[in-house]
Amino acid sequence: MPHTLFISDLHLSEDTPLIRKRFLDFLAGPAREAEALYILGDLFETWVGDDDIPSPFNRKIVEALRELSDAGTALFLMHGNRDFLLGQDFAQACGATLLPDPTEVTLYGMRTLLSHGDQLCTDDVEYQAYRKQVRSAAWQRKVLALPLSTRHQMARDATAMSDKAKQAKTMEIMDVSPQAVTDLLRKSGYPRLIHGHTHRPARHVYRLEDHACERWVLPDWTAARGGYLMCDSEGCQAVPL
Ligand code: MN
Numbered sequence: 001m002p003h004t005l006f007i008s009d010l011h012l013s014e015d016t017p018l019i020r021k022r023f024l025d026f027l028a029g030p031a032r033e034a035e036a037l038y039i040l041g042d043l044f045e046t047w048v049g050d051d052d053i054p055s056p057f058n059r060k061i062v063e064a065l066r067e068l069s070d071a072g073t074a075l076f077l078m079h080g081n082r083d084f085l086l087g088q089d090f091a092q093a094c095g096a097t098l099l100p101d102p103t104e105v106t107l108y109g110m111r112t113l114l115s116h117g118d119q120l121c122t123d124d125v126e127y128q129a130y131r132k133q134v135r136s137a138a139w140q141r142k143v144l145a146l147p148l149s150t151r152h153q154m155a156r157d158a159t160a161m162s163d164k165a166k167q168a169k170t171m172e173i174m175d176v177s178p179q180a181v182t183d184l185l186r187k188s189g190y191p192r193l194i195h196g197h198t199h200r201p202a203r204h205v206y207r208l209e210d211h212a213c214e215r216w217v218l219p220d221w222t223a224a225r226g227g228y229l230m231c232d233s234e235g236c237q238a239v240p241l
Pocket of ligand 1: 009041042080081082116118196197198
């Protein structure tokens with residue numbers, strides 16, 4: 001049956017070769033059978049600019065994505081909070097289409113809203129202020145003009161700061177805000193919602209003004225496990241790897 005796959009939050013980095021291996025196996029396996037693959041953010045743990053595509057680690061991933069799209073699986077890519085500097089050069093090298101966040105698609109007749117999910121964590125005021133800064137064109141222009149080595153150091157510093165900040169935040173603050181979710185569902189006309197980011201894979205069901213809405217949260221990938229969401233005309237199901 002024709003179907004579409006969704007993944008997010010692989011956080012690929014040279015420090016986690018097992019995740020990359022599982023991802024490459026996934027691209028050569030289940031992804032080949034799919035009509036389309038959507039990567040909904042945080043494919044990479046850090047991305048400092050498309051001029052880093054030639055590094056051996058990145059090149060291998062680009063080549064594997066290119067093989068998939070060349071083999072006929074349509075490839076779509078959304079930014080996460082870690083790899084928001086992925087650009088058109090990367091997308092083009094992979095044969096992928098870069099999507100804005102959120103994006104609405106019609107999937108086998110069903111309206112479906114796709115998002116990374118970090119925008120829904122509105123209780124994390126500190127993060128939303130940071131997000132606004134780093135997503136501005138002016139900030140990105142300035143940063144992308146810095147030497148690659150400087151950007152790598154900035155990314156390491158940002159990761160360390162974010163890890164430290166997370167320790168001080170409650171699980172509730174780092175989850176999506178229930179209000180932000182229902183606001184988005186209402187505003188968008190009660191679609192199905194698929195997002196990642198929170199690393200809390202689940203299927204949530206909402207009843208809003210007589211509309212049944214489904215919210216799927218994608219799993220993150222670790223050395224021990226990974227997974228994807230498979231959707232077809234009968235609905236979606238989580239598939240562990
Ligand atoms: Mn994320």
